[in-house]
Amino acid sequence: MNKIVAKQELATKIKLVEIYAPESVEEAKPGQFVILHIDEKGERFPLTIVDANISKGTISLVFNEVGKSTKQLGILEEGDDILNLAGPLGNPSEIENFGRVLCIGGGVMIAPLWFVASALRKAGNEIIGVIGARNKDLLIFEDEMKAISDEFYITTDDGSKGYTGLDFLNKILSQKNINRVVTMGSVVTMKAVSEMTKSYGIKTMVTLTPIMVDGTGMCGCCRVSVGGEIKYACIDGPEFDGHAVDWNLLVSRKRIYLPEERISSLLNERLGGINP
Numbered sequence: 001m002n003k004i005v006a007k008q009e010l011a012t013k014i015k016l017v018e019i020y021a022p023e024s025v026e027e028a029k030p031g032q033f034v035i036l037h038i039d040e041k042g043e044r045f046p047l048t049i050v051d052a053n054i055s056k057g058t059i060s061l062v063f064n065e066v067g068k069s070t071k072q073l074g075i076l077e078e079g080d081d082i083l084n085l086a087g088p089l090g091n092p093s094e095i096e097n098f099g100r101v102l103c104i105g106g107g108v109m110i111a112p113l114w115f116v117a118s119a120l121r122k123a124g125n126e127i128i129g130v131i132g133a134r135n136k137d138l139l140i141f142e143d144e145m146k147a148i149s150d151e152f153y154i155t156t157d158d159g160s161k162g163y164t165g166l167d168f169l170n171k172i173l174s175q176k177n178i179n180r181v182v183t184m185g186s187v188v189t190m191k192a193v194s195e196m197t198k199s200y201g202i203k204t205m206v207t208l209t210p211i212m213v214d215g216t217g218m219c220g221c222c223r224v225s226v227g228g229e230i231k232y233a234c235i236d237g238p239e240f241d242g243h244a245v246d247w248n249l250l251v252s253r254k255r256i257y258l259p260e261e262r263i264s265s266l267l268n269e270r271l272g273g274i275n276p
């Protein structure tokens with residue numbers, strides 16, 4: 001059992017939980033994820049590590065309530081237990097002194113990007129931070145990202161705060177001598193950023209979040225194509241070169257279980273968060 005020691009609502013349907021996980025915390029690195037199993041009847045689902053506090057023995061996770069399992073986690077309160085937390089899994093993000101790194105986070109993934117960007121900053125990089133969301137009310141980790149960025153920008157899809165959309169990045173990419181780009185967000189955002197940076201020849205790392213089951217390379221569920229080769233995001237990634245990812249395959253594979261996920265979520269709502 002792993003106890004939730006703190007919980008916070010960051011925006012509508014976006015929550016942070018700090019979980020006591022002494023067996024995971026020492027190894028937890030930016031870019032890695034854990035797999036949660038809330039109770040015996042629940043499914044296993046991955047969330048990316050947002051912070052690891054070795055002295056408290058806790059790791060923090062930020063999640064969007066999108067379906068059955070994430071809504072179930074959202075119902076739990078401080079003091080509640082989850083059945084199991086496995087990890088850290090996956091490879092850590094590459095952290096070196098690259099020079100000037102443009103770190104772009106979108107939606108709920110701004111939070112784990114902050115963990116990566118903080119490590120890059122500690123490694124001596126100059127950080128240009130960009131956070132984006134559909135609208136200003138969904139922006140999270142703004143103060144945290146600002147604090148570790150040498151330059152900081154905000155963008156929203158509807159223009160309610162900062163720039164509108166991603167076009168403004170062209171100015172940064174063409175004028176700032178960027179050595180590397182790291183982006184975490186929706187497939188749409190990471191694909192758009194990768195397409196943009198390709199024309200500038202700037203290495204761009206993305207974090208792929210395909211559907212995962214075991215998270216240990218056994219089931220084949222998280223298969224992606226990178227540079228024409230089959231990779232498994234859970235053991236070969238989740239960080240990959242964005243210029244080599246087959247984005248269309250990723251999108252089609254993420255939609256495979258959509259009907260079943262909708263039914264499961266609806267059943268769960270009808271039963272008030274109890275597993276059907």
Ligand SMILES: Cc1cc2nc3c(=O)[nH]c(=O)nc-3n(C[C@H](O)[C@H](O)[C@H](O)COP(=O)(O)OP(=O)(O)OC[C@H]3O[C@@H](n4cnc5c(N)ncnc54)[C@H](O)[C@@H]3O)c2cc1C
Binds near residue numbers: 109262265
């Ligand atoms: C390595 C990895 C790291 C992740 N890190 C985070 C994180 O830090 N924070 C976070 O909020 N989410 C993260 N996700 C996505 C998260 O695992 C899914 O949102 C979750 O499993 C959905 O489960 P559910 O039962 O609540 O929803 P479901 O009922 O399974 O699905 C509801 C909706 O969410 C979509 N969905 C399901 N799985 C994914 C997925 N893997 N990626 C995107 N959309 C999905 C479905 O297509 C559907 O539209 C990560 C996924 C992976 C593979």
Ligand code: FES
Binds near residue numbers: 214216235
């Ligand atoms: S989740 Fe099963 S192989 Fe990656």
